[in-house]
Structure formats: structure tokens, C-alpha cells
Amino acid sequence: MAVKRKSSGGSAVKISAADLSRLKEEGPSALEYYRTSGLAQARAMAANLAYSGGVSIFGLIFLKWSPMTMLVFMVADAVITVLSDLIRMPIAGRWIAASHKRDHEAGQILLIADGLEDGTGERPENGKAPRPGMLLFFGIVSTLFLTVIVAAATEKTGTAPLLAVVDERWFPWIVGLDALWRFAVSFVKAVSVRLFRPGEKMIFLESGGVALLYCGLLVLIWLPLNWGEPGLLAMFFALYFFRVGFGIFAYLWTPKAVATLKRRIEANDFSVRKKQPS
Secondary structure, three states, X not given: OOOOOOOOHHHEEEOOHHHHHHHHHHHHHHHHHHHHHHHHHHHHHHHHHXXXXXXXXXXXXXXXXXXXXXXXXXXXXXXXXXXXXXXXXHHHXXXXXXXXXXXXXXXXXXXXXXXXXXXXXXXXXOOOOOOHHHHHHHHHHHHHHHHHHHHHHHHHXXXXXXXXXXXXXXXXXXXXXXXXXXXXXXXXXXXXXXXXXXXXXXXXXXXXXXXHHHHHHHHHOHHHHHHHHHHHHHHHHHHHHHHHHHHHHHHHHHHHHHHHHHHHHHHOOOOOOOOOOO
């Protein structure tokens, strides 16, 4: 999923003549991708990033969950995400690879068009499409680190809040139903996509969000270490709003960038937009 990055240093390159040729040739195909699958994928990504934290906030307000329980549910959902990908990958590996490749290539077209539109004449240096196997590998590694981080968070609060999580109201049932639903959906998607040729119907891994969660926890672990349970609550909300913010940005930016691409292709306009004098 392409997301516009405000680049600095060597992370951005000037849009070249080859980029413009690619925009003209591949632009209609990219538009078709976003019309049929890409925009839905952006919305699904935003929803997935909001989901686990949303359930935790529901638990805090209505089920009186503790801050530790909220954090543990978010981590449990991350583990379920990786396990769901482990179901998808052996069944539909070629289809997943084709989906990620198409999404990446269409995203590059969006970024070229956006670089013309914002007046910079630059696009991010994206490189090659991510290999699904590497995404899954980093998801697994991140999950292992997540358990270590949650354990470290108990240094100040003690182990009692962590051990009490399983006794929280409805917690085991919610985690269990979440796992069953996600595993079933992953299996059905992986099997059904095999009825199509790779690249015709999209199926994605979701482990990339686990790595994002891990990075946030690693940065914010000092909060519970310094302030105990209030720090746990602060870490949860800081992490949640960061993840939701990323999802909302992708949710809002992608349709806008698709509309820009559509307008430029229809007008045959591949020039850098002149910036208005301030």
C-alpha cells in the first residue's frame, strides 16, 4: 500500500522521463486496480489498525479491563494476525506474491502523479515490491519481541496484573472468538483465491502491522517502566493513536491521490504543477 512520505535527503528522487512514460502507460491499469481492489485494501488496512485498540477501549469502558489487559489484547491480536498469515501463505503463496507486487506497482504510479501534483517533481525511492516471505518473517520476529516487551512492562507493575488478565471479564472468550474468526476467514480467502489466476483476485498478508506495533512498543516501553500502571495506559493510547493516525492518513490520502491520477490521465497532463507564490 503506497503512502505519501514527506521525503528528506536521499529518500526522494526527481521524477524522470522514464517515470512519466511509465505513468502514461501504466496509469489506466493502476486506476483499474484501485477501482476494483486498491481503495478497498486501503480501507481494510485502516480498519485493521484500529480494530485491536478499539476492542481494548471497549473493554476499558464497558468491561472495566485494566491497562495491562488492554495491552495484552493488542499483543494477542498481533499474534493472531501472524498465525492467520501462516495459514494463508502455504495455501496461496503465489497469489499473495502477485497481489503485493500489483499493489506496490500501482502505488508507485500514484506516487509519481502525486509528486507532479504537489509541485516538488519528486517521488519516494520505493525500490522493489516487498517479498511476502520477508513480511511474514519480520512479523514472526516482531511477535517474539512483543512478548519480551510486555514482560519488561511488568517490571514496575509486577506480574500480578499480567496473571490476572485471563480472569478479566469476557477476555478469554473475546480472544478465542477473534482467533477462530480470523483463522476461518484466512483459510476461506486462501482457498477461494486459488479459483483465479495469480493477480486477478487480491489477497494480502497483514503481518506488516505487527512490525509497526513492535516499533511503537519499543519506543514507548519507558512509560510503564517509569510510571507503572498509569504508564501502561499512556503507552497504550500513544501507540493506538499513532497506529490509527497512520491508517487514517492512508485512508484519506489514497482516494485523493487516485482522483489526481484519474484527472491527469484524462487531461493528458503530465507536467509538474507550479506552486502558488506565498
